Amino acid sequence: MKDYLYEDVSLKSWLLTTDHKRIGILFLLTITFFFIIGGVAATLMRMELATAPGDLVSADVYNRLFTLHGTVMVWLFLIPSIPATLGNFLLPLMIGAKDLAFPRLNLLSWYVFLFGGLLTLWSIIIGGVDTGWTFYTPYSTTYTNSHVIMMAAGIFIVGFSSIFSGLNFIVTVHSLRAPEMTWTRLPLFVWTLYATSLIMVLATPILSVTLVLIAAERLFGVGIFDPALGGDPLLFQHLFWFYSHPAVYIMILPGMGVISEILPCFARRPIFGYKFIAGSSLAIAVFGFLVWGHHMFAAGQSLYAGLVFSFLSFLVAVPSGIKVFSWTATLYKGSIRFDTPMLYALGFMGLFTIGGLTGLFLATLAVDVHLTDTFFVVAHFHFIMVGGMLMAYLGGLHFWWPKMTGKLYPETLGRISAVLIFLGFNGTFLPQFILGYLGMPRRYYAYPEQFEFLNVISSAGAVLLALGYALPLAYFTWSLIKGRPAGADPWNAAGLEWKVSSPPPHHNFETIPVVEQPYRYPRPGHE
Amino acid sequence: MKTHLLVWLSLMLLLGLTVVAWQYHLGFLMALAIAVTKAALVIAFFMHLRKESPLTKFVAGAVLFWLLILFGFTLADYFSRLGF
Numbered sequence: 047m048k049d050y051l052y053e054d055v056s057l058k059s060w061l062l063t064t065d066h067k068r069i070g071i072l073f074l075l076t077i078t079f080f081f082i083i084g085g086v087a088a089t090l091m092r093m094e095l096a097t098a099p100g101d102l103v104s105a106d107v108y109n110r111l112f113t114l115h116g117t118v119m120v121w122l123f124l125i126p127s128i129p130a131t132l133g134n135f136l137l138p139l140m141i142g143a144k145d146l147a148f149p150r151l152n153l154l155s156w157y158v159f160l161f162g163g164l165l166t167l168w169s170i171i172i173g174g175v176d177t178g179w180t181f182y183t184p185y186s187t188t189y190t191n192s193h194v195i196m197m198a199a200g201i202f203i204v205g206f207s208s209i210f211s212g213l214n215f216i217v218t219v220h221s222l223r224a225p226e227m228t229w230t231r232l233p234l235f236v237w238t239l240y241a242t243s244l245i246m247v248l249a250t251p252i253l254s255v256t257l258v259l260i261a262a263e264r265l266f267g268v269g270i271f272d273p274a275l276g277g278d279p280l281l282f283q284h285l286f287w288f289y290s291h292p293a294v295y296i297m298i299l300p301g302m303g304v305i306s307e308i309l310p311c312f313a314r315r316p317i318f319g320y321k322f323i324a325g326s327s328l329a330i331a332v333f334g335f336l337v338w339g340h341h342m343f344a345a346g347q348s349l350y351a352g353l354v355f356s357f358l359s360f361l362v363a364v365p366s367g368i369k370v371f372s373w374t375a376t377l378y379k380g381s382i383r384f385d386t387p388m389l390y391a392l393g394f395m396g397l398f399t400i401g402g403l404t405g406l407f408l409a410t411l412a413v414d415v416h417l418t419d420t421f422f423v424v425a426h427f428h429f430i431m432v433g434g435m436l437m438a439y440l441g442g443l444h445f446w447w448p449k450m451t452g453k454l455y456p457e458t459l460g461r462i463s464a465v466l467i468f469l470g471f472n473g474t475f476l477p478q479f480i481l482g483y484l485g486m487p488r489r490y491y492a493y494p495e496q497f498e499f500l501n502v503i504s505s506a507g508a509v510l511l512a513l514g515y516a517l518p519l520a521y522f523t524w525s526l527i528k529g530r531p532a533g534a535d536p537w538n539a540a541g542l543e544w545k546v547s548s549p550p551p552h553h554n555f556e557t558i559p560v561v562e563q564p565y566r567y568p569r570p571g572h573e
Numbered sequence: 574m575k576t577h578l579l580v581w582l583s584l585m586l587l588l589g590l591t592v593v594a595w596q597y598h599l600g601f602l603m604a605l606a607i608a609v610t611k612a613a614l615v616i617a618f619f620m621h622l623r624k625e626s627p628l629t630k631f632v633a634g635a636v637l638f639w640l641l642i643l644f645g646f647t648l649a650d651y652f653s654r655l656g657f
C-alpha cells in the first residue's frame with residue numbers, strides 16, 4: 047500500500063488535499079519561507095548594530111526592519127510553527143484517528159494563512175511599516191504614514207487560520223480519540239496542543255477586533271485610542287496584550303509538549319509527573335490571561351493595576367516551574383542518549399529556564415522601570431521564543447523527521463547543528479542582557495561607543511546561529527533524496543505514531559490501534 | 574414556533590424601550606442593560622443554547638467570563654489611575 051507522500055503525486059492532489067499530514071507539510075514549507083525572510087531582516091539588523099554609528103541603513107529603514115522581523119517571526123512563523131506543522135501531522139496519529147475532525151477546514155486554514163501572509167508581505171514590499179510589531183497607538187493610528195492598515199489586514203486574516211486550527215484541534219481531541227485513548231493516556235504533546243488551541247480560540251478574536259479598531263481610527267477618525275479624539279492610547283495596549291501575552295504561551299506550550307515527548311524517549315524513563323505536566327499546561331492557558339499588564343508598568347498604567355499584574359505574573363511562573371522540575375526528575379537515573387533531538391531538548395531546558403527567570407526580573411515593578419524598553423527585554427523574550435520555542439521546534443522536527451519523510455538525516459551533522467545553535471544563540475543574546483542592564487535601549491540603529499564591544503560579540507554569535515540554521519535546511523533536503531530508509535520506529539519510542547509505517551499510509555490506521563499506558567520506557571520486550 | 578414568535582415580540586418591545594430610554598435620557602447603563610437582555614434572548618432561543626448540551630453551555634459561559642476578565646482588569650486600571 048502506498049504512503050501518503052506517494053499516493054498521488056500530482057500538484058493538484060497536493061493543493062486540494064484534506065490529509066492532515068500533507069497539510070502539515072504545506073505549512074512546514076510555508077513557514078520555512080517566512081522564517082528565512084524574518085531571518086534576513088534580523089541579519090541586516092545585527093550587521094547595522096555591529097558598529098556604533100548608524101552607517102549601514104538609515105534610521106527609517108532600521109525601524110522597518112525590526113517591524114518586519116517581529117511581525118513575520120511572531121505571526122507567520124512562531125504562532126503556527128509547532129501546532130500547524132508537527133501538531134497537524136501528529137495529533138491524529140497520536141490519538142489513533144484517521145484525520146482531524148474537520149479536514150476541509152484544515153485546508154482552508156492553510157489557504158487563509160497563505161493569503162494573509164502574502165498580504166503582510168505585500169505591505170512590506172510596497173514600503174513596510176515602522177511601528178514595531180506591537181502597533182502602539184497613537185503612533186500607529188495618527189502619526190506614521192507607513193502601510194499599517196495593509197499589514198494589519200494581513201495579520202487579521204492570519205488570525206482566522208489560528209482560530210480554525212484551534213477549533214479543529216479541540217473538537218478532534220474531544221471526539222476522535224481511539225476507544226482506549228482515555229484523557230490520562232493522551233501524550234503530553236496532545237495536552238499542550240489542546241491548551242494552545244484554547245488560547246487560540248479565546249484570544250485571537252480580541253486581536254482581530256483591535257486591528258479593526260486601528261483601521262477604524264486611521265480611516266474614519268473614530269476616537270478610540272487618540273486622546274485628541276477622546277480615546278485612550280493605553281486601551282490599545284490593554285487589548286493588544288490581552289492577546290499577545292497569551293500568544294507567548296501559544297508559542298511556547300507546544301514546545302513544552304515536544305520536550306515532554308523527547309526527554310522520556312532518550313532517557314529511557316517514563317515521564318515524571320504526567321498529571322502535573324498535563325494540568326500545568328491547562329493552568330498556563332488559563333492564568334496566562336491574567337498577567338498582560340506586566341507589559342505596561344512604565345506606560346502610565348495605575349500603580350494598583352501594576353501591583354496586581356506583577357503579583358499574578360509571579361504566580362504564572364509556577365506551572366512552568368512544575369514542568370521544568372518534572373523534566374529534570376525524568377532525567378534522574380535515566381540511561382541518557384545524546385541523539386540530536388535530545389541535544390535540542392536539553393538546550394531548551396537550560397535556555398527556557400533562563401528566559402523564564404529573567405521574566406521574573408521584568409515582572410518586578412521597580413526593576414522593570416530600569417529595564418523596560420532596553421535590550422534586557424529583547425534578550426529575555428528571545429530566550430523564550432528562540433532558545434525555547436525554536437529549539438523545541440527543531441528538536442521535534444529531528445525527532446519526527448523519519449516519521450514524516452521515511453528518511454533518516456545524517457546524525458553527526460544533526461548534533462553539530464544543535465551544538466552550533468546553542469553556542470551561537472548564547473553568543474548572540476547573553477551580551478544583550480548586559481547591554482540592557484547597562485541601559486542600551488532597544489529599537490535604536492545607533493548607540494554610544496562603549497556598547498560596541500558587547501554588540502560585536504552579539505553580531506558574531508548571530509553568524510554562528512545563522513550557520514546552525516542553514517545546516518538542518520541543507521541536510522534535511524539532502525536526506526529526502528539520499529537519506530537511508532527510517533523504518534517505522536527508529537528511536538524505539540512509545541506512542542501510537544511509531545506503530546504505523548514511515549511515512550504513514552493515507553488513512554493512518556488500518557484497524558483501531560491498541561493503546562497502552564503513555565511513556566512505557568524502557569520498551570517492554572526490547573530492552 | 575410559538576416561543577420563537579414570543580421571543581421576537583419581546584425583542585421588538587425591547588427595541589421600543591431602547592428608543593424610549595434614549596428619548597428620556599435614561600443613560601448609558603440602561604441602554605446597556607436592554608442590549609444585554611436582547612442578546613441573551615437571541616442566544617438562548619434563536620441560537621437555542623437553552624437546549625444544548627451542558628458542555629456547550631459551559632463553553633458559552635466561559636467565553637462570557639473571559640470577556641469579563643478583559644473588561645474587569647482594563648477598567649480596574651482605568652478607574653484607579655487617578656487614585657494613586
Ligand SMILES: [Cu+2]
Nearest residue numbers: 291338340341
Ligand atoms: Cu507578557
